Structures are given as C-alpha cells and as structure tokens.
Amino acid sequence: MIKWGILGAGYIATRFATALQHEAESKLYAISGRNELKIEKFSDKFGVEKQYISHDELLLDPDVDAIYLALPTYSHRSR
Known part of the structure; x- marks a missing residue:
C-alpha cells in the first residue's frame, strides 16, 4: 500500500485525490x-488521516511514501 501525501488542497489536489480513490x-x-x-x-471529504498546516511537516512524516505536488507553479522550487 502506497501512502500518499498531497502538498496543497486546491482544485488540482481535489482532482488527484478523486483519481486516487480508484487505485487499490x-x-x-x-x-x-x-x-x-x-x-x-x-x-x-477524502478521509485523510493526517493534516498539516506546514508543508515541511508533511515532507518530514516518515509514514508518507509518495508526494503529489499540487501547489501553484511559482512555488515549485527547492530550498
């Protein structure tokens, strides 16, 4: 089982979460x-177990196997 994390909770995140429901x-x-x-x-709406206000906290969660980046393009940068 792959445990996904999504950075962002807008329209694209909603589309990804909806599609993910069809992946066993x-x-x-x-x-x-x-x-x-x-x-x-x-x-x-999607039965998400963990919620974070900080993207960094989600990225540090050891139980997350994969990340979907649903943030606006201007925020796609490394630190």
Whole structure:
C-alpha cells in the first residue's frame, strides 16, 4: 500500500485525490496547506488521516511514501 501525501488542497489536489480513490494499492494519507479550515474540509471529504498546516511537516512524516505536488507553479522550487 502506497501512502500518499498531497502538498496543497486546491482544485488540482481535489482532482488527484478523486483519481486516487480508484487505485487499490494507494491511500491518501496526508494533506498540507495554508488554510486550516480548507484542510479540514478536504480531509473530511477524502478521509485523510493526517493534516498539516506546514508543508515541511508533511515532507518530514516518515509514514508518507509518495508526494503529489499540487501547489501553484511559482512555488515549485527547492530550498
């Protein structure tokens, strides 16, 4: 079972989470975003186990196997 984390909780994240529901060997495990209420609603809709307000916290979660980057293009940079 692959435990996925999604960085961002917008439109693209919703599309990915919807598609992921059809993958038997995958599970949406964690989500991160800037807006706590939006993260809670997203988690309720898709049954996400872990929620993070900090993207860094999600990236450091040892239980996350794979990451889907659903952030705006301008934020796709390394630190």
